[in-house]
Amino acid sequence: MNKIWTIVSIASIAILMYIDPDNVLAHMNNAAAGTVSLMIRLLPLYAVWMGMMGIAERSGLTEKLARLLKPFIKFLFGEVDEKTSRYLSVNMSANILGIGSAATPAGISAITCMDRGGEVATDAMIMLTVINSVGIQLIPPTTIISLRQAFGSAAPFDIIIPTLVATVIPFIFAVMAVKILQAKVKR
Amino acid sequence: MNIEVYILPALILALLIYSFIKKIPTYTSFAEGAKAALKLCADVFPYIAAIFICVQLFKASGLSKWLSEALAPVFNLMGIPPELCELILIRPFSGNASLALLSEIYKTYGADSYVARCGSAIVGSSDTIFYITAVYFAGTKVKKFRYAIPVALLANLFSAILACLIVRFF
Numbered sequence: 498m499n500k501i502w503t504i505v506s507i508a509s510i511a512i513l514m515y516i517d518p519d520n521v522l523a524h525m526n527n528a529a530a531g532t533v534s535l536m537i538r539l540l541p542l543y544a545v546w547m548g549m550m551g552i553a554e555r556s557g558l559t560e561k562l563a564r565l566l567k568p569f570i571k572f573l574f575g576e577v578d579e580k581t582s583r584y585l586s587v588n589m590s591a592n593i594l595g596i597g598s599a600a601t602p603a604g605i606s607a608i609t610c611m612d613r614g615g616e617v618a619t620d621a622m623i624m625l626t627v628i629n630s631v632g633i634q635l636i637p638p639t640t641i642i643s644l645r646q647a648f649g650s651a652a653p654f655d656i657i658i659p660t661l662v663a664t665v666i667p668f669i670f671a672v673m674a675v676k677i678l679q680a681k682v683k684r
Numbered sequence: 685m686n687i688e689v690y691i692l693p694a695l696i697l698a699l700l701i702y703s704f705i706k707k708i709p710t711y712t713s714f715a716e717g718a719k720a721a722l723k724l725c726a727d728v729f730p731y732i733a734a735i736f737i738c739v740q741l742f743k744a745s746g747l748s749k750w751l752s753e754a755l756a757p758v759f760n761l762m763g764i765p766p767e768l769c770e771l772i773l774i775r776p777f778s779g780n781a782s783l784a785l786l787s788e789i790y791k792t793y794g795a796d797s798y799v800a801r802c803g804s805a806i807v808g809s810s811d812t813i814f815y816i817t818a819v820y821f822a823g824t825k826v827k828k829f830r831y832a833i834p835v836a837l838l839a840n841l842f843s844a845i846l847a848c849l850i851v852r853f854f
Contacts, residue, residue, distance in 0.1 A: 498817070498829070502738055509741035516746070528740035532733040535780065536725045543721035549696060551717020552710050556703040596692065602724055604820055612824040623832040626820055630813040630836035631843070636691070638808035644787060645804060650795035655854050656804045663809035663847035671839035678831050
């Protein structure tokens with residue numbers, strides 16, 4: 498992460514200093530401003546879903562969900578403690594339903610629960626990151642469908658099946674790859 | 685057609701009714717949960733800012749265009765149209781930037797063109813790897829992600845190849 502960031506930044510700034518030196522700082526400031534507006538847009542979503550999570554937690558529903566998903570959690574993440582498995586099951590369910598803004602806080606809570614202060618990511622942390630990066634949404638991507646509609650598509654729904662296939666098969670590939678690498682690294 | 689608009693409200697309604705029956709203090713539980721949202725955003729902000737600044741420079745310098753042109757023959761070999769190279773390069777960094785690129789593709793080639801449909805499937809079936817990694821580990825001291833990013837990138841590339849292949853049949 499540090500390496501990629503440094504290399505891309507150095508190369509980009511060097512080119513920009515040659516072609517457009519006046520705007521180097523403006524670009525950086527704009528990006529930071531974009532981050533602020535993204536956070537302002539995400540904060541209410543997080544507040545709503547984390548609030549609902551608070552209720553679900555208190556009512557014991559997340560615990561029930563975790564018990565229901567226990568076989569999957571155990572297969573994917575190995576032995577995790579009870580609290581972690583609750584967050585993991587919320588993260589997975591939210592992902593499948595396509596509620597990114599509910600999946601993210603649950604995923605972060607799961608990572609925080611698994612964290613023992615080390616500098617190296619554990620197997621379970623890696624599995625969680627990979628699963629979330631690959632995307633396991635089973636509900637059609639509504640943002641994209643409505644974007645296509647806005648641009649005058651005659652059949653905005655025809656991407657649903659390709660998207661689903663391109664989600665599920667790479668997901669299985671990624672999980673298997675992580676499992677194989679875990680076994681290899683162990684000994 | 686739109687059943688999915690009912691799913692989330694129904695889920696929330698069911699949660700509230702269940703909690704009411706179980707006599708849970710819903711109001712305070714909600715507030716307690718939502719309280720952490722502000723801290724989450726504060727934790728995550730510097731990491732996202734760092735990524736966004738990098739992506740912005742990457743695009744503004746023309747480096748992303750240049751790199752996607754350089755990579756186009758490789759992608760072409762895998763069945764990915766060269767018009768989508770930049771989208772695939774930006775996708776792991778930022779969801780917004782990739783949606784902006786996707787809109788541009790819709791505008792240039794038409795929303796029902798092969799390229800546009802491939803692009804839609806690619807964006808729909810992948811996620812922002814660097815963004816997610818940064819956000820998930822923001823609250824920890826973890827610095828070494830081992831094979832997490834290579835595996836995720838490879839899986840997303842595989843997903844892009846698959847998407848371009850399958851879109852032909854629909």
